[in-house]
Amino acid sequence: MAAKKTPKVTPLMQQYSSIKAKYPDAMLLFRVGDFYETFGEDAVKAAQILNIVLTNRNNGSERTELAGFPHHSLNTYLPKLVKAGQRVAICDQLEDPKMTKKIVKRGVTELVTPGVALSDEVLLSKSNNFLCAVHFGKKILGVSFLDVSTGEFLTAQGNREYIDKLLQNFSPSEVLVQKKFKKDFSGNFGEDFHIFGLEDWVFKSDFAYETLNGHFETKSLKGFGVEHLEEGVIASGAILHYLAETQHNKLQHISAINRIAEEEYVWMDRFTIRNLELYHSTAANAVTLLDVIDKTISPMGGRLLKRWLALPLKNAEKIKKRHAVVEFLINNPSVLQEIQQHIKKISDLERLISKVATAKVSPREVVQLKNSLEAVIPIKELALNCEDEAIKAIGGKLHSCEQVRGRIGESINEEAPVNVQKGNVIAEGFSEELDELRKIAFSGKDYLDNMLERESKATGISSLKIGNNNVYGYYIEVRNTHKDKVPESWIRKQTLVNAERYITEELKEYEAKILGAEEKILQLEQQLFSKLVLWMGDYIQPVQQNAQLIAQLDCLSSFAQQANTENYCRPEMEDTYGLDIEEGRHPVIEKQLPIGESYVTNNLKLNRDEQQVIMITGPNMSGKSAILRQTALIVLMAQMGSFVPAKAAHIGMVDKIFTRVGASDNISMGESTFMVEMNETASILNNISDRSLVLLDEIGRGTSTYDGISIAWAISEYLHEHPARPKTLFATHYHELNEMCERFERIKNFNVSVKELKDNVLFLRKLVPGGSEHSFGIHVAKMAGMPLQVLHRANKILKKLEKSHAMEDSGEILKKSAEEEMQLSFFNLDDPLLEELKEELLNIDIDTLTPVEALMKLNEIKRLLASKEKARA
Numbered sequence: 056m057a058a059k060k061t062p063k064v065t066p067l068m069q070q071y072s073s074i075k076a077k078y079p080d081a082m083l084l085f086r087v088g089d090f091y092e093t094f095g096e097d098a099v100k101a102a103q104i105l106n107i108v109l110t111n112r113n114n115g116s117e118r119t120e121l122a123g124f125p126h127h128s129l130n131t132y133l134p135k136l137v138k139a140g141q142r143v144a145i146c147d148q149l150e151d152p153k154m155t156k157k158i159v160k161r162g163v164t165e166l167v168t169p170g171v172a173l174s175d176e177v178l179l180s181k182s183n184n185f186l187c188a189v190h191f192g193k194k195i196l197g198v199s200f201l202d203v204s205t206g207e208f209l210t211a212q213g214n215r216e217y218i219d220k221l222l223q224n225f226s227p228s229e230v231l232v233q234k235k236f237k238k239d240f241s242g243n244f245g246e247d248f249h250i251f252g253l254e255d256w257v258f259k260s261d262f263a264y265e266t267l268n269g270h271f272e273t274k275s276l277k278g279f280g281v282e283h284l285e286e287g288v289i290a291s292g293a294i295l296h297y298l299a300e301t302q303h304n305k306l307q308h309i310s311a312i313n314r315i316a317e318e319e320y321v322w323m324d325r326f327t328i329r330n331l332e333l334y335h336s337t338a339a340n341a342v343t344l345l346d347v348i349d350k351t352i353s354p355m356g357g358r359l360l361k362r363w364l365a366l367p368l369k370n371a372e373k374i375k376k377r378h379a380v381v382e383f384l385i386n387n388p389s390v391l392q393e394i395q396q397h398i399k400k401i402s403d404l405e406r407l408i409s410k411v412a413t414a415k416v417s418p419r420e421v422v423q424l425k426n427s428l429e430a431v432i433p434i435k436e437l438a439l440n441c442e443d444e445a446i447k448a449i450g451g452k453l454h455s456c457e458q459v460r461g462r463i464g465e466s467i468n469e470e471a472p473v474n475v476q477k478g479n480v481i482a483e484g485f486s487e488e489l490d491e492l493r494k495i496a497f498s499g500k501d502y503l504d505n506m507l508e509r510e511s512k513a514t515g516i517s518s519l520k521i522g523n524n525n526v527y528g529y530y531i532e533v534r535n536t537h538k539d540k541v542p543e544s545w546i547r548k549q550t551l552v553n554a555e556r557y558i559t560e561e562l563k564e565y566e567a568k569i570l571g572a573e574e575k576i577l578q579l580e581q582q583l584f585s586k587l588v589l590w591m592g593d594y595i596q597p598v599q600q601n602a603q604l605i606a607q608l609d610c611l612s613s614f615a616q617q618a619n620t621e622n623y624c625r626p627e628m629e630d631t632y633g634l635d636i637e638e639g640r641h642p643v644i645e646k647q648l649p650i651g652e653s654y655v656t657n658n659l660k661l662n663r664d665e666q667q668v669i670m671i672t673g674p675n676m677s678g679k680s681a682i683l684r685q686t687a688l689i690v691l692m693a694q695m696g697s698f699v700p701a702k703a704a705h706i707g708m709v710d711k712i713f714t715r716v717g718a719s720d721n722i723s724m725g726e727s728t729f730m731v732e733m734n735e736t737a738s739i740l741n742n743i744s745d746r747s748l749v750l751l752d753e754i755g756r757g758t759s760t761y762d763g764i765s766i767a768w769a770i771s772e773y774l775h776e777h778p779a780r781p782k783t784l785f786a787t788h789y790h791e792l793n794e795m796c797e798r799f800e801r802i803k804n805f806n807v808s809v810k811e812l813k814d815n816v817l818f819l820r821k822l823v824p825g826g827s828e829h830s831f832g833i834h835v836a837k838m839a840g841m842p843l844q845v846l847h848r849a850n851k852i853l854k855k856l857e858k859s860h861a862m863e864d865s866g867e868i869l870k871k872s873a874e875e876e877m878q879l880s881f882f883n884l885d886d887p888l889l890e891e892l893k894e895e896l897l898n899i900d901i902d903t904l905t906p907v908e909a910l911m912k913l914n915e916i917k918r919l920l921a922s923k924e925k926a927r928a
């Protein structure tokens with residue numbers, strides 16, 4: 056019996072499988088003819104993401120899914136795949152199919168991942184696209200960020216909190232970690248990132264130093280000031296390794312690595328960045344501060360503004376310099392207008408030059424680059440003639456890039472196409488050879504007519520004809536009657552009934568020329584273009600420098616324009632620890648008020664001597680949070696160099712801003728949320744300095760009233776007693792906290808005033824001295840449309856509660872010390888619980904315990920005892 060024939064896998068699929076095996080984590084786009092095809096699971100995913108047809112095909116041994124799209128649609132489909140979080144390996148044909156009889160050689164030419172993207176379709180113009188690596192060192196963590204589309208490469212190292220803050224600031228599109236730390240990463244920094252695991256050996260010190268020094272062609276990294284940051288360097292090494300892995304080898308634009316100079320910037324942790332809604336917001340469609348203040352024109356300006364916002368300065372001199380420029384631009388509107396007019400003509404210089412470095416630039420983009428560099432010239436001249444020293448300095452540093460502009464101008468056609476294959480890239484007059492070829496290709500008929508005329512005259516044959524066929528190419532046809540006049544040098548090729556066909560030396564030459572002319576034109580254009588792009592590699596740094604300087608001017612102009620239209624004032628940076636804001640406003644809320652309503656301004660003063668902690672009480676919705684946030688935003692805007700929404704502001708430099716917002720709903724979030732809130736608050740208390748600004752919004756409300764009050768009290772007391780005396784705003788519902796001002800001299804009560812009407816309250820939104828008597832939650836419920844029945848019932852309950860509450864002295868409760876609580880009657884010596892408690896207590900290290908931790912401990916002990924008592928009952 057004949058053996059059953061096993062169907063053979065086709066050679067194409069064999070090739071596919073061997074390539075796919077090398078990229079198991081990526082979707083493989085396999086070029087077949089004019090299509091990119093995907094197979095199997097990749098095809099299922101691609102069809103779903105791209106909404107293209109999924110088919111089946113028999114590839115020999117089995118059926119497999121298949122989905123594909125035309126190769127010229129790559130730019131449309133690739134970004135969709137990457138945005139969906141796919142890593143995409145592009146597998147191209149590496150030789151011309153016409154040149155081989157065997158199966159075409161194929162290989163992966165690029166691996167596009169969310170963090171390594173150069174295509175405009177994937178990138179957002181005003182945002183960086185960072186690839187990040189995090190190295191979990193023994194004691195500290197290292198981090199590195201690279202935007203391959205701009206060439207910016209940064210590194211830092213520090214504790215978990217610091218790395219967390221940086222991850223928030225730079226929001227990377229992809230994070231590389233050691234495979235074994237993938238879980239730790241999510242545990243520490245959340246699930247919001249695309250993580251990719253790399254092998255352990257990549258995160259080795261020797262390998263990293265070698266890789267970086269190799270890339271920069273240096274002996275050490277001292278020149279960049281990062282040699283000593285071993286953990287950071289390891290992370291940076293992993294990034295460069297990953298780029299090589301993903302077939303990104305042209306990285307000339309990554310010309311430096313910089314340390315993120317932590318000490319130069321205001322410290323804001325992740326909660327602060329989120330709470331203040333600086334540039335991302337938890338609520339969909341919510342407007343961020345960046346949305347409101349960003350008046351930049353260029354993409355690089357937009358990116359820099361975001362960076363300035365994420366990293367406000369601490370150096371008063373640098374801050375004042377920016378303020379001075381903004382003031383100058385406000386006072387010289389024509390200069391401002393002119394600068395902005397020219398910036399409008401500048402494209403994304405930074406990304407264009409990166410494309411030059413990676414050889415991904417198109418002819419049209421090269422022309423854009425030239426035109427952008429041309430627009431820099433009038434800015435340079437204007438800046439050089441400016442009275443303002445800082446602008447003048449920018450003018451001095453702007454590069455005129457004459458050679459690049461000149462070379463591009465003379466070599467590239469102003470109307471060059473996007474695709475070099477389309478031709479007409481190189482300008483006329485740049486290459487003799489090219490001009491000659493073009494003449495042949497485009498004026499072939501004239502040439503032949505001329506030749507015919509010449510030959511007719513020379514031979515005296517009037518009926519000569521020039522033709523062309525597939526077998527003999529170009530020929531001259533002579534009718535039999537004139538056969539005898541044919542010169543000897545002509546070579547006879549074909550005999551027809553009435554005529555003979557000949558070729559001549561000239562015709563042969565011409566034919567060789569014209570036949571290849573068009574192909575040669577394309578080749579030559581590509582060659583010349585590549586040569587130009589390569590040559591431009593020498594100008595990467597000056598162009599990058601121009602991009603940076605233009606970005607700075609753009610940001611400062613944006614500040615000036617915003618200050619003008621929104622009536623901001625120049626903040627005074629003072630050598631004090633105080634904060635004095637006159638008629639301050641919230642820059643975002645004021646833009647969102649319904650037409651006809653105007654923002655109610657508020658004065659606010661904080662200092663370390665008299666008014667260090669302000670306790671702000673007031674009903675829900677009265678505007679407590681707005682005051683807290685606007686204070687932080689004004690400080691932040693001032694220190695990033697902007698003018699501020701106030702009539703006047705005197706600011707003693709702030710070095711850290713902390714904000715905490717209490718969990719509003721302890722039922723849905725569970726008790727653990729409360730503990731998290733406490734832990735987060737504890738971390739503030741461990742990090743405060745004498746220049747810190749602390750904003751606490753309803754801290755402690757996620758628990759029972761007395762727990763909440765106790766905790767809020769303890770925190771405020773701690774902040775007041777702390778030798779650093781940080782400036783603090785505390786918004787709270789607990790009017791009980793108003794008692795604190797009697798015991799602590801630098802705690803002051805304020806409330807956001809409301810006018811009580813018969814059944815309602817009117818929000819006046821003015822911050823006025825003094826505490827408030829009771830809370831107004833029910834009034835707000837009414838405004839929110841709560842049914843009357845519910846409101847009546849709530850009113851009754853409130854009255855009852857207030858009555859019983861009056862009998863207790865809340866101050867007394869707070870004074871109850873831990874010792875007293877321990878002397879509870881059910882404490883029996885033979886009780887095993889006592890042992891447990893004794894151990895707990897002996898293990899407490901009083902020297903390092905913060906008040907909040909003490910309270911939490913106390914809470915734990917109380918709970919233990921309570922459960923015991925319950926068991927007895």
Ligand SMILES: Nc1ncnc2c1ncn2[C@@H]1O[C@H](COP(=O)(O)OP(=O)(O)OP(=O)(O)O)[C@@H](O)[C@H]1O
Nearest residue numbers: 644653654655656674675676677678679680681820
């Ligand atoms: N100074 C102001 N001028 C005009 N409108 C304001 C002002 N302050 C706040 N508002 C408006 O009132 C709303 C509520 O303000 P905010 O959230 O600050 O109140 P709150 O007292 O913190 O409330 P809750 O206690 O519920 O958190 C804001 O969204 C804004 O629309």
